[in-house]
Amino acid sequence: MQQAPKNIFEEGEVLLINKPLEWTSFDVVRKIRNTIKIKKVGHAGTLDPLATGLLILCTGKFTKRINEYMAQEKEYTGTFTFGATTPTYDLESEPQDFKDFNGITPEQLAAIARQFTGNLLQVPPMHSAIKKDGKRVYELARKGQTIELEPRKILISEFEFTKIELPVAHFRVVCSTGTYIRSLANDVGQAAGCGAYLSSLCRTRIGAFTLDQAMTMEEALERINQLVKANQ
Numbered sequence: 013m014q015q016a017p018k019n020i021f022e023e024g025e026v027l028l029i030n031k032p033l034e035w036t037s038f039d040v041v042r043k044i045r046n047t048i049k050i051k052k053v054g055h056a057g058t059l060d061p062l063a064t065g066l067l068i069l070c071t072g073k074f075t076k077r078i079n080e081y082m083a084q085e086k087e088y089t090g091t092f093t094f095g096a097t098t099p100t101y102d103l104e105s106e107p108q109d110f111k112d113f114n115g116i117t118p119e120q121l122a123a124i125a126r127q128f129t130g131n132l133l134q135v136p137p138m139h140s141a142i143k144k145d146g147k148r149v150y151e152l153a154r155k156g157q158t159i160e161l162e163p164r165k166i167l168i169s170e171f172e173f174t175k176i177e178l179p180v181a182h183f184r185v186v187c188s189t190g191t192y193i194r195s196l197a198n199d200v201g202q203a204a205g206c207g208a209y210l211s212s213l214c215r216t217r218i219g220a221f222t223l224d225q226a227m228t229m230e231e232a233l234e235r236i237n238q239l240v241k242a243n244q
Contacts (some may be wrong), residue, residue, distance in 0.1 A: 020239055021048040024074030027235075028226040031059050031067040035229075043229065044069055047236050056081035057189070057218065062103055063090075065215035066223045084219030085169070087186045090212045092197045094179045097207040101137045101194035111206040113179045121181060124203045125171045128196060133163035137194050166191045180211065 029040055037058045045053040048071065056068040056078045065088070068081050095113035098105045138161070170186035185193060194210045201208025216223045227235060 019048075019050065019072070021050055021236075022052070022072040024070070024072040025239075026074055026077070027069040027071070027232055028221055029067045029069055029232055030223060030226040030228055031064055032229055033064050034061050036061050037067060040067055040229070041069065044071075044232065044236070047233055048240070054078050057086070057215075059215060060102065060104070060194075060213070063213040063215065065213070066218055066221060066226050067215075068218055068221060081218060081221075083189050085186060085188065085217075086191070086215060087170075087184070087217035088193055089174075089182070089184050089214050089216055090193065090210065091180050091182050092200060092208045093211040094181065094201060094204060094208045095206050096209065097198065097201060098209045099138075101192075101198045102210040102213075107209065109207055113204075113206045116178060116204055116206065118173070118176055120204065121173045121176060124200055125173055125183075127203060128200065129168050129171045132166050132168060134166045134192065134195050134199070135163045136161050136192050137198070164190055168196070171196075186217075 027044065029044075031037065031040055037055050041053050041055055045051065050072060052075050053069060053071050054075045056070065059065065059067055070076075070078050070081070093107075094116060096107035096110045098107050167188040168185060168191065169188075170184070173181050173183050175182040185191075185196065187193075193213055197208050197210040214223070
């Protein structure tokens with residue numbers, strides 16, 4: 013009796029995806045899971061819906077590697093917008109508390125970037141998936157509750173502003189896992205004295221994996237179909 017061919021995705025695959033704007037990380041997992049028709053699919057590090065960039069998906073036996081990938085160094089590029097803040101520290105909520113940003117200089121931003129480079133204590137955003145007393149803090153925040161969150165140790169090994177077109181400043185950050193770029197935007201805005209929020213974000217690297225190695229969702233689905241046919 014001939015053995016059925018093994019499902020290549022159950023044996024384990026690593027898929028590098030360029031997450032589309034406005035998709036949640038779980039939207040990507042769900043789409044891939046439904047396409048390859050196995051439940052064991054996970055991602056190595058959440059990207060917010062308004063972020064794009066590198067998302068590592070592991071299938072089957074390779075889901076054991078997720079924690080290993082999540083622990084690796086990450087690189088991001090994006091933009092901070094100065095002169096206002098938002099409750100979520102990004103564009104998931106409306107800008108408020110507008111202030112004059114015209115006094116900001118490139119030298120000041122360079123100094124602020126140096127201030128936020130190295131081993132730091134960072135307070136996570138209230139609108140995050142961290143659990144407090146068994147509940148996601150973003151759920152409590154949406155109900156108007158204010159929760160004291162403990163600062164966490166992070167490492168920002170590289171931080172630079174690459175282009176300044178006020179009120180927008182483009183940046184590049186290399187950081188440890190657990191770093192919230194939204195919180196960094198808010199902290200930088202406080203240091204600048206006029207507020208700031210994260211207005212765009214792209215993850216460009218996780219460990220040795222880079223964004224230029226990643227597939228679009230369309231390319232990933234096509235690749236999956238090719239692998240399925242090749243293993244039938």
